[in-house]
Amino acid sequence: MKNVIKAGRSRFDILMKALFYGVFRRCAPLLLTGVILSSLLISGCFWRRPEPPVAKNSKAAAVSPTGSDTHSASSVAKELPYGVRLQADPAVLAPFEFERVVDGDTIIVRDPGGNRLRVRLTGIDAPESVAEDASRNTEEGKAASEFLKELLKDTKTVCLEYDAERTDQYNRTLAYVWVRYEDTYVMVNEIILAAGHAKPVYIKPNLKYADDFRKYEK
Numbered sequence: 001m002k003n004v005i006k007a008g009r010s011r012f013d014i015l016m017k018a019l020f021y022g023v024f025r026r027c028a029p030l031l032l033t034g035v036i037l038s039s040l041l042i043s044g045c046f047w048r049r050p051e052p053p054v055a056k057n058s059k060a061a062a063v064s065p066t067g068s069d070t071h072s073a074s075s076v077a078k079e080l081p082y083g084v085r086l087q088a089d090p091a092v093l094a095p096f097e098f099e100r101v102v103d104g105d106t107i108i109v110r111d112p113g114g115n116r117l118r119v120r121l122t123g124i125d126a127p128e129s130v131a132e133d134a135s136r137n138t139e140e141g142k143a144a145s146e147f148l149k150e151l152l153k154d155t156k157t158v159c160l161e162y163d164a165e166r167t168d169q170y171n172r173t174l175a176y177v178w179v180r181y182e183d184t185y186v187m188v189n190e191i192i193l194a195a196g197h198a199k200p201v202y203i204k205p206n207l208k209y210a211d212d213f214r215k216y217e218k
Contacts (some may be wrong), residue, residue: 016150053126080186082194086212088178088185093159103129104197121189122163122206123213126198144197155179163206210215
């Protein structure tokens with residue numbers, strides 16, 4: 001009886017071993033592949049989370065504030081016409097339709113309602129060229145007028161900025177006139193001063209840009 005049991009166990013052991021080795025041989029490649037893939041995933045060699053982009057430093061234009069966070073004096077930013085320094089954010093300016101030049105420091109514009117305004121450029125004074133008394137008109141005044149006409153010849157819209165007073169004793173609108181230049185806005189008043197066609201004047205209380213205009217004194 002013991003011999004029969006022993007013989008039965010031996011055959012059973014042989015059968016189980018054969019079955020185990022057969023299954024192992026078939027499954028070993030799959031198991032090995034799984035182990036390798038798991039190792040690669042854990043080590044990060046198979047998949048790596050993309051790194052966030054690194055912002056490159058850009059050479060920004062340096063500006064020096066002139067009392068407002070929307071107006072600035074450019075130090076070395078970009079080369080502006082005639083070496084002017086002031087720039088402005090058009091979001092804080094009032095747009096008007098440009099109509100024509102009267103003389104070296106006066107222009108005509110139309111407001112959004114179509115009303116015509118005679119605008120005297122604040123803080124500057126150009127020589128006369130269209131005075132009723134012809135003896136007051138000068139060649140320098142004509143040159144200033146022609147300069148302004150050439151400057152604004154392709155301009156359709158100008159932006160006005162006001163100082164403490166909006167009109168003068170002759171009911172003319174007093175304003176700093178800004179025009180688009182590439183990706184910024186520059187002041188026409190300053191350009192005329194920088195080109196030598198006008199001189200700065202300081203009439204209280206309209207002194208917002210007095211310090212900026214002083215450098216154009218002769």
